[in-house]
Structure formats: structure tokens, C-alpha cells
Amino acid sequence: MRDLCAIRTDPETVARYVAGTLEGDAVATFEVHLLECRTCEAAVREHATVAAGVRRTAIPGASRPAIIGERTRRRAVATLLSVAGIAAVGVLMTRPGADFRDLDDITPPTFESLSMRAGGAASAASGMDAYSRRDYAGAAAQLDESARRLPEPGTFFFLGISHLMLDDSERARGALESALLPRPNPYSAEAHFYLAKLFLRRGTPDSALAHLERIPVDSTAISRHARTLTDSVRARYTP
């Protein structure tokens, strides 16, 4: 057992591991270290606890990272209208009676190599490099170009996620719906899941539920997440 822990001095490695954004060989290196370092094991548990608590906390009047724009503007307009004495219009512009703020949080899926998931699409590599760097504008531009030349569901999927992170819900919807074809493909379940998130963000839970219902019920993580999200939406909203 090692007494000194070099990784602990770089707490961002722990944070990225917990957030699911640590990539490639760094994951294996960290996990081998984790097996022999109780300090880092405790740090991972502490980070997971903080992350779980923070994720459950609504942020009053603040935007989320890279998720600003349409919804924030809609709320701002609604607030202004309320102040102006036409609150009913404001309510109509926000949500149909239920609040999904803690359910529509979107964390982009991690990516290691497109070829691992789609068996090709090397032309999308530069777009995926941008995606991995969280340069969603760069990723969207390059993946859009790639999708025109090589229309694969994987390319459309990450293009949709990139647009989602840029809060461009119309383009995100188009790309994610394209990722559903041909049916089924390795991305269909996840595409339905993120389309559900997109519709929750828009405040249209019926559409969100319709997508969640199309995710096969099995033992995969995406299926479990879909069931949990479905239960949470139904607990607040009756179609």
C-alpha cells in the first residue's frame, strides 16, 4: 500500500472520474491506483456525495454550464410579463403546471472513440476530438459536415448532443431523430433518452414520456435511467 498519493494532489482527476469525463488510458491508470489507495477511494466517495447533493440542488436564477439560451430567455420573458401584470401569459410561456428543472439536467455522454461504437466513421474524428474537449460549437460544425458525407447514427447522435449542449433544441432534435435510424441501432436507446431530456427542457412531458417508452426494458444502464426518469416525470405530471 502506498502512503503517498500523487493523484490526490490533482483532485480534478478524481472529479473527472466521478463525473464520467476522465477518458482513455487515464481511467485505467486511475482505477489501478484506486485499488491500492484508500485516500483516493475516500476521495471518490466524497466527490460522489458532493456531486449527488449538488445535482439535486436547484440553482435559483442561474444558468447551467453550456446550457443557456432558449429556456433561460423564456423564463426571463415570463418573469417580465408577470411583473407587467400579465402573469397568466407568463405561465403559459413556461411550463404546463409541473416543474421538471431537476429532471431536465443534461450531462453529455462520454466518448472514447467513435470507431469503438460505430465501427468506422473516421471522418468524424476531428469532430469527436472537439466533442471530447467540450468544444461543442466546433464539434457541431465538424460533425454536421461529417454527417452530410457519411450519415451514420453515431455521427448524428453526438451532433445532437453537441447542439443540445449549445441549447439549440431544434437542431438537436433533428440530429437525435436522425440517430434513431435505421432501427434499431446502437444509439437508438440513448437517442430516445436525450430526446426525452430535450422535451422535458421544453416543458412538454408527453413527448418526453413517449420517447422514454420506446427505450427497451432490459438490464442496461440506459434502460434503468429511463425507467427512473419515467417514474420521476409521472410522479409530477399526469398526461
Add this chain to the structure above:
Amino acid sequence: MPDSPDGTVTEPGLERDGTKTAIAAHEELVAMRGALAIIATRSLGPGPDTEDVVQDVLERALAALHLGRVAEGTRLAPFVYGIARHVITDVIRRRRGNVEGIPDVDSLETPGGTTLDSLVRAEEAETVRRACASLPPADLVLLRRCFVAGESIATIARSMGEPAARLRKRKSRALDRLRHALGLSTNSDT
């Protein structure tokens, strides 16, 4: 790392120099249980499979120790990690109906960074949530970007146009408040 017929993974050279001191190796293995649970949960999500993986890995590693496959002085962690990846991959393949040709499907298993939530007790998360509610919104945004999105302070500082040192200080202060709420000693290095 080549797989042996019984499913264990043997690193080249592990069998050369006799057996690792049995008791020390056994203790080291047992101490890895918590980390193995983290690794399995992160790859597979919460559920009965995860506990099965932990048990399976420990059993295979113990068997390898008893069979003298781990030489004295060999780092046990890489050896155990090799077994863990092997067992986890088997579970993923089984879940996908024995689909071959998917070298690594971990990324498909994790739609977000929530898979480790199952390691957190609900009351702890609720305590953190309550403590978070008392933080200024800007600090909450910062914590969300660090802990939920996994962004580095340098990245956040660039995007916000603020000095990284100031953000580190804010993050550290916010974490100290959360630790205080959780009854932990304050520590500014996270």
C-alpha cells in the same frame, strides 16, 4: 494481458518467483473490495451484477494467489485490475446477448455522471443538498461545473474570464461549508 482457460488473467512473469506472502496479499486483496465496488459500479451501474463482479474478482484473485501465480513483490493492483476488466467485459457482453466485436462498450453504459450515485447514502446526498441551498448561486454553479460536469478550474476560469486562483478559493470555501454540514473536517485540497 492473456487470459487463462479458467478465466483469470495472468501477467507475463508473474509465475516466476514463487508466491506472494499469502497473508499480506490476502489482506491487500480484501482492502480492495471498496475500490472494486466503485470500479464495477462505474462500468456497470448499480445492481446485483456489481456485487457479483466484486465477489468474482476477489475469488479469482485469491485462487491465483493460492496457485502461486502472483510472484512476491509483484504489485497486486494491476493484476486484480486485469481480472476486473475481464469480468466486467464478460457481464457487458452477456447483457448485450453475447455480441462480439465491441472492444469497449463502457461509454454506452453511462449516459451521464450519475452511476456512482448508488454509492452515496440518500441522507448524505440530502444533507449536501440542504447545505448547497445556503450557498450563493454563483458558488453552486461552480460546484456543479466541477463535480457534476467534471470541468477543470482552468476550463471554467477561461470560459468565465475570471482568474483560476479566485475560482479555486471560491470552490474551496464552498466545499469547506459542505464538509462542515456533513460533519467532516475542513480540507482545502479538493
